[in-house]
Amino acid sequence: MRGWGILPDVPRSLERLSGEVWLYPGDPDPALVQGCVGVIATPEGSVVVDAGQSPAMARDVQAAIAEAGLPKATHLVYTHHHWDHTWGACAWDGVEVIGHETGAEILAEQAKLPWSPDYLEAEIAANNKLEPSYGGRHFAMKDCWDGFTIVPPHRTFTDRLELPGGIEVRHVGGNHAPDSSVVVVPEASVMLLGDAFYPPPFHLRKMDDTTDLAMIRAFLAEDFEWYVDAHNPPRRRRSVKLAAGLMTAAGRFRRRPRP
Structure with missing residues (x-):
């Protein structure tokens, strides 16, 4: 899609799949840990798939929804609990947040932690394997800490x-995550995968x-016609490149060191 690869501080537009x-495209640079956000327009309102990695990204997605003339968001679905899929949720006011019950428990515990730049730096100093994840959070959350909260799902499922x-x-x-879930839109022949098939976090x-x-x-x-994982452009099922790429463990889809 055209949006992949543009600078992270430049607002993007929604693209119809x-x-x-x-x-709403993510960024392919693994250091930014910025996946795409799905928006499914229904007569009752838009269903958003993943919250964005920060409140700032969530607000950019909201602006893109309005610019595209789509219905206001009514539901937000987490594909899993990892920060780059959930940390924008506190900016989605008035939206019902939905996620798997396992992820709800994890997010409730994470919400108790003293998240801040100092906390991130201290955690990296204690365990340098956290650098890809916590360094990504530090970058994504610049100027976003005021009023930030982690939002566990309002509604869960098993x-x-x-x-x-x-x-x-x-x-x-x-x-990758015990709560990984996929979102299927049969009428559009689309399956939104989140990070479900990825290896565990770094x-x-x-x-x-x-x-x-x-x-x-x-x-x-x-x-299905389209398969969309969070950190790559969408791929068609009928494409030989899609089928060959998804079935290859030799590196193309082996997840790089991002959380």
């Missing part, structure tokens, strides 16, 4: 959930951790 599914517009939220788990990763090929095969077996 298929049907009523739109994407297996799957259906939202307005026939949108399906399904728990898939996996090695600070938890072992030498033999890699892309979850079995999970990818299961996704591809559903034969």
Whole structure:
């Protein structure tokens, strides 16, 4: 998509993927840890998939929704609890936040921590494997700390959930995060994957951790037209490049050191 690779401080526009599914592009630089945000327009309101990595990014997405003339957001779905997918949630006022019950418990505990630049630096000093994650947070949250809070889901689910517009939220788990979930929009033939098939975060990763090929095969077996993971441009199912790329563990989809 055109937005991938532009500077992180430049607001982007929503781009229509298929049907009523739109994407706010992330940035491919792994140091920025900035994934895409999905927006699904329904007559009842827009369903947002992932909150953005910071309140500033969330506000940029909100501006892009208004610019595109889409309905105001009514629901926000977390694909999983990791910070780059949830830390923008406190800027989504009046929106119902939805996530898996496992992630809700984790976020409730994380909300108790004294997040600040000093805290991030102290944690990195104590464990340098946290640098990709905590360094990314430091950059993303510049000028965003005032009023920042972590928002656990308002509504949780265990297996799957259906939202307005026939949108399906399904728990898939996996090695990256225990609460990983995908969002399926059958009418648009789109599956939004979050980070579900990625290996564990860098600070938890072992030498033999890699892309979850079995999970990818299961996704591809559903034969949707579009598959969107958070940190890469969207790919068509029918494309040989998509099928070959997703089935390759040799490096293209092995996640680089980001949380």
